[in-house]
Amino acid sequence: MPTTSAPSSVTSTRRPGHPAAVLWDMDGTIVDSEPYWIATETELATENGGTWSHEQGLAMVGRPIADTAELLRDLGVPGTVAEISDELVRRVAGRIRTEGAPWRPGARELLTALGEAGIPCALVTMSYREMADAVLEVLPEGTFAAVVTGDEVTHSKPHPEPYLTAARMLGVDIRDCVAFEDSVPGVASAEASGAATVVVPMMIPIPPAPGRSMVHTLEGLTIEDLASVLAGTPLVRM
Structure with missing residues (x-):
């Protein structure tokens, strides 16, 4: 198994109450692949x-x-x-x-806002490194401070390992992170890790659950929305 990248030395300049990091699935969440x-x-x-x-x-x-x-x-x-x-x-x-890899609505704008706010992001995908690199090539350099791919973990989603690995690489507590997911296995992985999870369904329906945040699009989503989710207030915009 390939060796996962070393932990990041990213220093966050986030405001109190904001996520320590935001962890992103890739296929169907950031890009329509x-x-x-x-x-x-x-x-x-x-x-x-x-x-x-x-x-x-x-x-x-x-x-x-x-x-x-x-x-x-x-x-x-x-x-x-x-x-x-x-x-x-x-x-x-x-x-x-x-x-090309079509962007999911609102993804580019939210990634930009997080970068400007000093909140680090990690890519957490079960695609292999070659696939992730193809997507990373079309993103601004430094968009993701850490990348976890399916060929770099022992246990794939729905196991929590991918998200726990991303938090470790960034040097943050997973409980202070927000994760975005669009699939049933991905949601299970993110929720099991302890991250505050926002579900953005794309191709397959995902059932609501008590306390589960669900939005139909990333468009218009703000960092303050993510802070509310992190504080325990579910976000539901379906």
Whole structure:
């Protein structure tokens, strides 16, 4: 397993009550890359005489890439799970580099506001490092003070390890962090870690739960909104 990056030396200049850090899922939360994944999964299955439905693609949203690779192998895609995973990542990263990665509404603006307020951000994605790097290439340098990818953790989402790792890298208490997620496994991971979690559903519905913050878009979201969530006041804008 690749070695996760060393803890960050970022010094926050946040105001009292503001999050110590904001932890971001990537696919479907920052960028609209989920359609690329489903298209690539369909492509691989079809090339090898299998079929891959849109529903199968949706069922894999937020899950480890190895789970998808295992299903594709069962459909006849040649190679080991690791080899199929690498091929998926290579093709999706290629699509992002050639076609771009559409921003989710409000993501760019909120990332900019957090940077200006001195609140560090971490990227917490189950995509592999190659895929994350393709997205990072289109972001301003320094947008994320830490990056955690699916090939750099022992336990993938829904396990809390990815978010706990991000908080450790930033040198902050996970309970002082806000996390953004769009998938069921991702939400489970963030909530289990102890982060104040804001759900932003995209392709799959996520049920409400007592105390769960849910918004239909990041547009218009402010740092003060995140401070309220951190203080225990759920944000519901659906």
